[in-house]
Amino acid sequence: MKDKNRRRWFPLVDAQLQFKFLAVILGYGATLLLVIGCALFFPDFLVLTDETADPITKTKAAEFILTTHARLWLPVITALLLIGMHFFRSFHRVVGxxxxxxxxxxxxxxxxxxxxxxxxxxxxxxxxxxxxxxxxxxxxxxxxxxxxxxxxxxxxxxxxxxxxxxxxxxxxxxxxxxxxxxxxxxxxxxxxxxxxxxxxx
CATH class of the missing domain: 1.10.287 (Helix Hairpins)
Structure with a gap:
């Protein structure tokens, strides 16, 4: 019964083609994560490496990085994995x-x-x-x-x-x-x- 349910939720019709497109989707997701990370954290990293910045500004930048880092990545990565799993299940409507x-x-x-x-x-x-x-x-x-x-x-x-x-x-x-x-x-x-x-x- 477990094997039957697994085949129903993750049907493999053409494994090579399905995994290839899944890799493309995950690659796009990884690129999106990189862009988001750079957009959110790079300015504050510049502040931390700026020797002329005052300690209070550096402290706020560090707190923002730590807080955002802790809150952001888990839901974003989870969403990416769910999208990949949904794609893997749905794509068999084309592969079939x-x-x-x-x-x-x-x-x-x-x-x-x-x-x-x-x-x-x-x-x-x-x-x-x-x-x-x-x-x-x-x-x-x-x-x-x-x-x-x-x-x-x-x-x-x-x-x-x-x-x-x-x-x-x-x-x-x-x-x-x-x-x-x-x-x-x-x-x-x-x-x-x-x-x-x-x-x-």
Whole structure:
């Protein structure tokens, strides 16, 4: 049960990508902490290192540094960690669809066009999901038409072979052969037109 809850709260879909973006977020957070620290404490550090400043001013600067240092960093670092954890949990709404798209690409590359990409209800990239599914349907329909044309070509060629095998009277055979050749030519033309929709480099 603990492992299941841990997977639910910190889902790993693509660990490398998720940790990479988490590192970017934490890097931005560390940069923000550095800027805040410099903006708050650097002027008072200058006062402390100024030999011409009076002791009272230096004391106030030191008190400000100590007080602010004690109060600031814990909530800021805690907020940064919470933001990172929230990002890590939420980012799977993007990584999950990317994982499904990668699965679809592998299927399409292997010749499987009978797939449908389905994302979870809260996942992002719904337009990309629809676009990919529309592309798969369109490609499947074109491949289906090519297959039908290929069947017609094979069938017409088979009829020509039969005509050769059963030639009896020359005139009748010639007429039948001419008709079959015309049908075969039309079938080849149709197949060529179906294949012309695909562009290859």
């Amino acid at each position: 669809p990317l994982y499904r798209f990668r699965w679809a690409y592998e299927k399409i590359g292997g010749g499987d066009l009978g797939i449908t990409v389905r994302l979870r209800a809260n996942d992002l990239l719904p337009r990309e999901e629809k676009g990919l599914n529309d592309m798969i349907c369109s490609l499947a329909e074109k491949v289906r038409m090519v297959k039908d044309s290929a069947v017609k070509v094979s069938s017409s060629f088979g009829e020509i072979e039969k005509q050769f095998a059963t030639m009896a009277e020359p005139q009748d055979s010639e007429n039948n052969m001419e008709r079959l050749l015309v049908e075969h030519r039309h079938a080849i033309k149709s197949l060529t037109e179906k294949l012309s929709v695909f562009t290859l480099q």
